[in-house]
Amino acid sequence: MNALSDQPPIRRSDLPENLRQKLDALEPRVQSNAAALAIWQRHLTAADRKTLGDDLYQAWKQYGRTAGIWAAARGGSKERAIVEVAYALDWLDSTTYRQLLDALGGGPGEGRRPRWIADTGELWFDGEVVRSIKHLSQAKNIVRILAAFEESRWPPRVDDPITSGGESDTRRRTIETLNKGLTRIRFSCTGDGQSFGWEEIEPLS
Numbered sequence: 001m002n003a004l005s006d007q008p009p010i011r012r013s014d015l016p017e018n019l020r021q022k023l024d025a026l027e028p029r030v031q032s033n034a035a036a037l038a039i040w041q042r043h044l045t046a047a048d049r050k051t052l053g054d055d056l057y058q059a060w061k062q063y064g065r066t067a068g069i070w071a072a073a074r075g076g077s078k079e080r081a082i083v084e085v086a087y088a089l090d091w092l093d094s095t096t097y098r099q100l101l102d103a104l105g106g107g108p109g110e111g112r113r114p115r116w117i118a119d120t121g122e123l124w125f126d127g128e129v130v131r132s133i134k135h136l137s138q139a140k141n142i143v144r145i146l147a148a149f150e151e152s153r154w155p156p157r158v159d160d161p162i163t164s165g166g167e168s169d170t171r172r173r174t175i176e177t178l179n180k181g182l183t184r185i186r187f188s189c190t191g192d193g194q195s196f197g198w199e200e201i202e203p204l205s
Helices: 017-030 035-044 046-051 056-063 065-074 078-088 093-105 140-151 169-179
Strands: 115-117 122-125 127-133 157-159 185-187 194-199
Touching: 017 065, 017 078, 035 056, 035 065, 046 065, 056 065, 065 078, 078 093, 093 122, 115 140, 127 169, 140 157, 140 169, 140 194, 169 185
Parallel strands: none
Antiparallel strands: 115 122, 122 127, 157 194, 185 194
């Protein structure tokens, strides 16, 4: 067991008063039926939903409402789940999100991964929209790539979902188009010809 795992869990009462009040205020909003439905439909993968029994109502009752569903799918404490759900639903700014996770001892968590919101055509990273796709039907290959990353929870690379692999003009053109106007992160065709990757880039000073 490492030093971090030897530490007792941080209780809500241990938080600074301003952060505890923020967490207390977020909890009823996060635990609502509406929040559970939004998380289930927009932020959990098909694999997550299957693990939870493929039934939102039963999962909501069994695991302890929205925060319990998130914790069961993604791990972590109830308090951390409240923070991550609130951030996923854009109810928290990035600064408060980090303050809460730091105070809970949770590290950066989901906020350092992109989020692809298919319903709105928005790609988010670190609390801001870094790419917006207005005509989804005209960007099918881009959408398939982003959906593959979102389904896999944004690993460094995913298998190519648009071609049979190898060198391809389609692969290169799709990534070039995806990267146009994109900020904070970049996508690439990986050298094996079988996958795509993403990485964070330093903002221009």
